[in-house]
Amino acid sequence: MSSSTGGRHHRTGILHRVGVAAARHRWLVLTAWSAFALLGLVQLPQLLGSLDPPPIRVDSSQSARAEAAMAExxxxLGREQMLVVLRSEHETATEPGFARTAVAVMTALRQRREVTVVVPLPPADLPTGNIPAAAAGPLWELRGLYRDSHNSYILVTVSGTDGQRLRWFPEWQAAVEQAIRDTSAGHVTGYLVGYTAAAHELQQLALTDVYTADAIAMPAAFLLLLLGLGCLGAAAVPAVVAGVAISGTLGVLDLLPAVNATQLMVVSMVGLGVGIDYCLLVVSRFREELARGLGRTDALGHTTATAGRTVAYSGIAVMLATSSALLIDNAAVRAVAASAITVTAISVVAALTLLPALLATSRPWLDRGTLPWRTRPHATATAGEQGRWARWARHVMRRPWRYGTTVVVLLALAAAPSLDLRLSLELPEKALADTAFGRGMAVLTDDKGADGGNLGGFMPIVVQTPAHRPIPDTTALVSALRADPRIATALVYGTRADTTLILAVPKISPTTPEAAALVRYVRHTIVPRTTPPDITVLVGGPPAVVVDLAEESTSKLWWVIGFVLAVSLLLLIVLLRSVLLPIKAIIMNILVTAATYGLVVVVFQNGIGDELFGTTATGTTQVYLPIAVFVVLFGLSLDYEVFLIRRIQEEYEIHGDTERAVATGLQTTARPLATAAAIMIAVFASGLAAHLPDSKQLAFALAVAILLDATLVRFVLVPAFIKILGRWNWWYPQPLRRATRHHRRDINPDETTQPVR
Structure with a gap:
């Protein structure tokens, strides 16, 4: 495939016709895309006001089944159990003023229809003989978990879906604060603590992180575009197209029943990076075709038939790789994957339709604002084998084994720490410390009684009995739970129908790896030892949700890897018409991925980057990071691989000289490749300014992965290994040639299109 005149063949087909049609009907195309983007912007306030928390529960998991059984x-107990934490420095919980405030808070919450139960826990200094009726029953056993008489706790259970509770939460919080202001004269402070409270604060932090990242990424991306393309006019076009694609995608998301802040961040980062990258490749090729003397119409047709084809296939690669995440049985992961697929698809369509229309319209000012030191497009296009990147490629190819071995060893050394990768999902306590939720949790943490329990981390255990079987005696199970040194207490809340509910209160924070280890021990050791095998015992609660998500992600990781490898290999074989080049690309991607994992372990898991990035090492890595990095890296690296190798193939098809083809191909693609990679790195690295440590981990990992891929792989390993493989690079068995022969239809090199009027 090629795009110039003078003996080169141009491939015609649907993409060629799409580009020309978009240019000829440019005003219709521009109007349609403008309406699409405007609709997204109009819907944005509604979208931001109806966000849901990320649904981290794994469908059909043990924790999800436990929650469903409790609800039935x-x-x-509602769908969620929360605590109101009341604190006074001046009064004890039993003094009239403090007690009056507690009653006012309970009255305010009971007026809410979605609040099912409001029960005060017995005060720490209440004499045993003065147990109020509201505190009678199993909740009295929780009294030993706290000791500070200046604190008062109210158990609140609420109904509704996760999204509904998140939208209701500000009203609950306002009701609590208003009741405190009206009755305490400023002597009492109050906080709501629970899953929804944490989700509310995390969502606010996540939205702040989105705005911060965009404020950094957008000007950085435009500056890199300006430096890469060399003039303001050319740089403005990709920025506009990416902005339109992102706006339109947000409008599409608003049609979904549930959207969370993480999806917005993914749309923003992926849309900005991928959208600009695709447009950059097309604009660079278009200017190159113009510099070779083609008219506007022919240049657009040949650009969409060459660079446009690469963009289309690259987008397909990204979407197929991302779709592998749909194998994971978790709504949050699937929602993020669907968002990434959507914004990628819209970015591809925009690059193939909106961009040609803009280029046809903006041709007079495309080269306006040229930087004084910037080489014009024709200089790069005609540099051929004499440019600095061509000289670098020849330098590497003179010593392919030395360069190839050195880079492989470096990547292997960086990958070595990945053998110590430990996964978990932890609450960002440092980021939440200054929030209302964080202050409430601090009161709970400081107020541990003789039993040392953590009221913020109940572990519900549901015991289900088969039909026509007597209710089992749970004494042995409860005794074993109480005997575990990590559990403060365990009590039987009640038995209804064939289901018994046990509430265990761990001594450790529910978001730590130790809590996850406790869940596994209860499930796999305590339960089998103390209950008959025909009894179903479900361990739920926040730590169990984390365990289920970690196990689901880990167990499906190899399915995801296998799917991505198989799809990537098949796609590259078809696109590159080679067998060994795709295998080489897969091996290099695996090396880069492993090296990225290793660097994440060193910087975040082991804490070397704590001071630099403002994080606190916990000895674990976020559970979803390996899958996210693997999927995104493979998708984007295929983008760069296809762009570079197909250009090398164009040159090889002209003269049949592999070394010359590599030198010329790298010379003509180095600048757009480097610019595209720099933009992607800047977009991902903007996430390092986030408040949430998991966002920082992911941002670091993706930025490092793209950096390694775009430098060591594209500019060193690719020319080195192509030189080593020699003529075997282009080995393509005859059966495969026959199966993919429809990809090789050419047109007459002198064929042109009618000019755009």
């Missing part, structure tokens, strides 16, 4: 048999 113990509806008084």
């Amino acid at each position: 048999h113990f509806p008084d």
Whole structure:
């Protein structure tokens, strides 16, 4: 495939016709895309006001089944159990003023229809003989978990979906604060603590992180575009197209029943990076074709038939790689994957339709604002084998084994720490410390009684009995739970129908790796030892949700890897019409991925980057990071691989000289490749300014992965290995040639299109 005149063949087909049609009907195309983007912007306020928390539960997991059983048999506990934490430095919980405030808070919450139960826990200094009726029953056993008489706790259970509770939460919080202001004269402070409270604060932090990242990434991306393309006019076009694609995608998301802040961040970062990258490749090729003397119409047709084809295939590669995440049985992961696929698809369509229309319209000012030191497009296009990148390629190819071995060893050394990769999903306590939720959790943490329990981390255990079987005796199970040194207490909340609910209160924070280890121990050791095998025992609660998500992600990781490798290999074989080049690309991607994992372990898991990035090492890595990095890296690296190798193939098809083809191909693609990679790195690295440590981990990992891929792989390993493989680079068995022969239809090199009027 080629795009110039003078003996080169141009491939015609649907993409060639799409580019020309978009240019000829440019005003219709521009109007349609403008309406699409405007609709997204109009819907944005509604979208931001209806965000849901990320649904981290794994469908059909043990924790999800435990939650469903509790909702069915113990509806008084609602869909979520929260605590109101009241604190006074001047009064004890039993003094009239403090007690009056507690009553006012309970009254305010009971007026809410979605609040099912409001029960005060017995005060720490209440004499045993003065147990109020509201505190009678199993909740009295929780009294030993706290000791500070200046604190008061109220158990609140609420109904509704995760999204509904998140939208109701500000009203609950306002009701609590208003009741405190009206009755305490400023002597009492109050906080709501629970899953929804944490989700609310995390969502606010996530939205702040999105705005911060965009404020950094957008000007950085435009500056890199300006430096890469060399003039303001050419740089403005990709920025506009990417902005339109992102705006339109947000409008599409608003049509979905549930959207979370993480999806917005993914749309923003992926849309900005991928959208600009694709447009950059097309604009660079278009200017190159113009510099070779083609008219505007022919240049657009040949650009969409060459660079446009690469963009289309690259987009397909990204979407196929991302779709592998749909194998994971978790709504949050699937929602993020669907968002990435959507914004990528819209970016590809925009690059193939909106961009040609803009280029046809903006041709007079495309080269306006040229930087004084910038080489014009024709200089790069005609540099051929004499440019600095061509000289670098020849330098590497003179010593292919030395360069190839050195880079492989470096990547292997960087990958070595990945053998110590430990996964978990932890609450960012440092980021939440200054929030209302964080202050409430601090009160709970400081107020540990003789039993040392953590009221913020109940572990519900549901015991289900088969039909026509007597209710089992749970004494042995409860005794074993109480005997574990990590559990403060365990109590039988009640038995209804064939279901018994046990509440265990761990001594450790529910978001730590130790809590996850406790869940596994209860499930796999305590339960089998103390209950008959025909009894179903479900361990739920926040730590169990984390365990289920970690196990689901780990167990499906190899399925995801296998799917991505198989799809990538098949796609590259078809696109590159080679067998060994795709295998080489897969091996290099695996090396880069492993090296990225290793660097994440060193910087975040082991804490070397704590001071630099403002994080606190916990000895673990976020559970979803390996899959996210693997999927994104493979998708984007295929983008760069296809762009570079197909250009090398164009040159090889002209003269049949592999070394010359590599030198010329690298010379003509180095600048757009480097610019595209720099933009992607800047976009991902902007996430390092986030408040949330998991966002920082992911931003670091993706930025480092693209950096390694775009430098060591594209500019060193590719020319080195192509030189080593020699003529075997282009080995393509005859059966495969026959199966993919429709990809090789050419047109007459002198064929032109009618000019755009």
